[in-house]
Amino acid sequence: MTILETDDLTKKFGSLVAVDDVSLSVSAGEVRSIIGPNGAGKSTLFDLITGIQQPTSGTITFDGTDVTGMASHEIAQRGMSRSFQITDVFGGLTALENVQVAAQVDDSRRSSMWRDADGLTDVHDTAMGVLEDIGLADRPHQRASDFAYGDRRKLEIGLAVANDPELLLLDEPTAGMGSDDTTATVEMVQRLAEEREFTVMLIEHDLEIVMNVSDRITVLQDGQVIAEGSPTTIQGDSAVQEAYLGGVSA
Ligand SMILES: Nc1ncnc2c1ncn2[C@@H]1O[C@H](COP(=O)(O)OP(=O)(O)OP(=O)(O)O)[C@@H](O)[C@H]1O
Ligand SMILES: [Mg+2]
Numbered sequence: 001m002t003i004l005e006t007d008d009l010t011k012k013f014g015s016l017v018a019v020d021d022v023s024l025s026v027s028a029g030e031v032r033s034i035i036g037p038n039g040a041g042k043s044t045l046f047d048l049i050t051g052i053q054q055p056t057s058g059t060i061t062f063d064g065t066d067v068t069g070m071a072s073h074e075i076a077q078r079g080m081s082r083s084f085q086i087t088d089v090f091g092g093l094t095a096l097e098n099v100q101v102a103a104q105v106d107d108s109r110r111s112s113m114w115r116d117a118d119g120l121t122d123v124h125d126t127a128m129g130v131l132e133d134i135g136l137a138d139r140p141h142q143r144a145s146d147f148a149y150g151d152r153r154k155l156e157i158g159l160a161v162a163n164d165p166e167l168l169l170l171d172e173p174t175a176g177m178g179s180d181d182t183t184a185t186v187e188m189v190q191r192l193a194e195e196r197e198f199t200v201m202l203i204e205h206d207l208e209i210v211m212n213v214s215d216r217i218t219v220l221q222d223g224q225v226i227a228e229g230s231p232t233t234i235q236g237d238s239a240v241q242e243a244y245l246g247g248v249s250a
Contacts, residue, residue: 002061003167003199004049009058011044011223018044020054020223023079028166031190031200033210033236042203043119045220046169049201050082051075053188076105081165083156085175091145095136095155098144099127101197102159127162131194134158150181154188161192168193172204182206186213213237219243 004026011019019041026032030175032127034042047053049060059068067075076082090098103126123190125208131137139147144155153173156249160168170189174182186202186209193200210217211231219240234240 003063006045006049007059007061009045009048009054010054011041011048011061016163017223018227019048019055022225022227023219024168024218026199026201026229027198027215029185029193029212029213030190031193031202032050033202033204033214033217035204035207035217036209036226040220042220043171043225044083044223046171046201046203050080050169052091061115076163079166079171081160081163081167082169083160083171084147092143093149094141095131095158096124096140097128098155099130099158099162100124101119102162103127103130105163113230121209128248130158130162132196133161134188149176151184153177153181154185156190157185157192161196163197164196165198167199169201173202173203174206174209179206182209189213 003026004073005024007023010017012152022045034045036042044053048055051067051070051074054069061067062075062078063078065078067078078135090101093101100123128137128140131140134156134157136151136155144152147155157170157173160170166200173187173189177185186204187200189200190213202210202214214231217230217231217234218225219234221243226243227234227240229237
């Protein structure tokens with residue numbers, strides 16, 4: 001089953017074509033990495049898919065529905081989640097409070113449940129379950145801003161999964177982490193995706209990790225898809241090696 005499809009998706013900023021005729025299809029349950037050099041259009045592609053920016057042309061189909069032109073909160077309600085930076089907004093709240101807020105985000109798929117008198121208990125239990133899954137259940141009442149950097153990034157991923165997404169988009173979730181934290185975090189995402197049965201789209205610069213965790217990889221350059229396939233296929237692709245890896249085999 002296809003969870004996400006883009007058809008001829010294009011985004012222009014003036015004369016710059018940041019995303020250029022991108023057509024891709026992501027199957028439910030897969031881990032799809034999007035790689036490519038700086039400025040290739042990876043983050044802009046995520047902005048289009050999540051409705052943060054509107055495409056110049058082309059369409060986006062999510063879970064069978066054409067979501068092109070929808071506002072980002074409408075798309076989020078349909079089960080698409082994107083990690084966001086906790087630091088500015090919720091740093092003063094505890095880990096538990098942060099996840100509770102995220103879990104309470106209006107969700108049209110289950111809105112009747114939250115109107116129940118028991119709704120708040122559900123939110124608490126859901127949030128504690130998320131903290132357990134991300135390894136922070138021992139510190140639910142610690143302020144988010146007091147967590148070490150790597151734990152804060154994990155908490156951000158926790159917020160993104162608290163609303164039980166179908167599709168989770170992560171834009172460089174390990175940026176600024178050391179290699180141990182990077183590996184642990186990506187493996188955590190992979191485990192969460194299996195246990196909670198959601199699809200992952202991942203932008204990640206560490207190619208070794210990308211090769212390890214991805215089912216399929218899409219390579220962007222200058223806004224265009226230049227290659228797509230399994231990690232083995234991508235590693236052996238000469239266009240990718242030339243354009244992205246500078247001719248050096250990964
Ligand atoms: N809001 C904007 N206005 C104008 N140009 C933009 C805007 N956002 C992105 N761009 C340009 O679009 C191109 C693609 O940028 P984007 O951030 O999507 O690349 P990226 O692949 O995510 O790069 P990086 O690996 O550095 O994060 C770049 O040339 C960038 O300068
Ligand atoms: Mg980017």
